[in-house]
Amino acid sequence: MKEQLEAIHSAAKQALDACSDVKTLEQIRVQYLGKKGALTGILKQMGKLSAEERPAMGQLANQVRSDIEQALADKQQKLSERLLKEKLEAETVDITLPGKETKIGSMHPLHIVEQEIREIFLGLGFSVADGPEVEYDYYNFEALNLPPDHPARDTQDTFYITNNILLRTQTSSVQVHVMENQKPPIRIISPGRVYRSDAVDATHSPLFHQVEGLVVDKGITMADLKGTLELLMQRLYGEECKIRLRPHHFPFTEPSAEVDIICFHCHGEGCRLCKGEGYIELLGAGMVHPKILEGCGIDSSVYSGFAFGLGLERIAMRRYNIGDMRLLFENDYRFLEQF
Ligand code: DAH
DSSP: OHHHHHHHHHHHHHHHHHOOSHHHHHHHHHHHHSTTSHHHHHHHGGGGSOTTHHHHHHHHHHHHHHHHHHHHHHHHHHHHHHHHHHHHHHTOOOTTSOOOOOOOOOOOHHHHHHHHHHHHHHHTTOEEOOOOSEEEHHHHTGGGTOOTTOGGGGGSOOOBSSSSEEEOSOTHHHHHHHHHHOOSSEEEEEEEEEEOOOOOBTTBOSEEEEEEEEEEETTOOHHHHHHHHHHHHHHHHOTTOOEEEEEEEETTEEEEEEEEEEOTTTTTSOOTTTTTSSEEEEEEEEEEOHHHHHHTTOOTTTOEEEEEEEEHHHHHHHHHTOOOGGGGTSOOHHHHTTO
C-alpha cells in the first residue's frame, strides 16, 4: 500500500507540474482527490490492514492528501496570477496615442435669442407663462375675437385635428389662459412653438417660434407698449436702434400696430435690404381689446393692457444676418457651430 500511495503522490505531482490551465487542474483534482479518485480508492482499503500497520499508513495517506492539496492550491494561485498578467498585458492602453475629440456642440441661434429675450423681460419684472401647443379653437381664435366666420382666420393656415382642436397658430392663445387664471396686475411673456400649414421656403416654415407678451394693469397706455418694445429692441440690436409703429389691424387689439425697426444696412435712408422703406417689419402689437379682457372676466373700465407677438426666427435672422430660415431647422453642424 505504501508503494501505491507513493506512486499516486508522484503521479499527481507530475500531472500538476505539466498542467497549464484551470480546466486540467480541475480534472487532476477530481482524478486524485475526488470521491471516485485514486486516493479515496486506497483509503477504502485501510480496513483490510492489520491494527499495527494502520496508524502509519493512515498518517502517510493523510500526508499525501495534504501534499497534493497544497500543490493544487499553489498551481491554482500561479495560474490565476498568470491569467491576470495576460489580461493586463492584452488591455494595455497606449497613453501616447492622440485622443479622440468630443464635440460638445453649441447653442442654437434661436435658443440664444430666446434666452436673451427672457433675460430682458425677467429684468423688467415679467414672468414666463406656458401654454399648450395642441389647443382648442376657442383659445387660438374665438376668445381672441376671431369667431368661426372671421376672414382673418384664413391668413393663418391651420392644422386642424378635429373641428375644435388644432395646433396653435399663435402664442396669443396663452394670453387667454393667463387672464382666465390670474387677476391683474399681469406681466408675462410666453415663448413657444406655433404651427401653420405653410410650404417651406426661405422665409416660411410650418413650425416656427413666437414670443407673446401681455401686460394688464390700471392705467396701461400705448406709451408703455412703445417704451417696452423700444427697450427690447435696443437691448437686442444696440442702443441706436429706433422703432416705428404703423397702424394695423389685429382682431384682439385696439388700436393695433405693426412694429418696425430701423434698417441696419442704410439706417433709415432706404436700400435694397429694406426695399426702400428705411425700416424693417418685426412684430405685431396693440392695446388689448376690451372685449378680450371682459371675456376673461377682467373689468375693462378699470384695467387696460398691451400685448405683442414677435417671431423668434425673424429676430434671430436679423440678428445674425441669416438669409434663409431653413438653415435654422436643418441642423447642419457647419452652420450651428458658428454660434
Ligand atoms: N398673434 C399675431 C400673429 O401671429 C401677432 C400679434 C399681434 C400678437 C398683435 C399680439 C398682438 O399679442 O397684440 O400674427
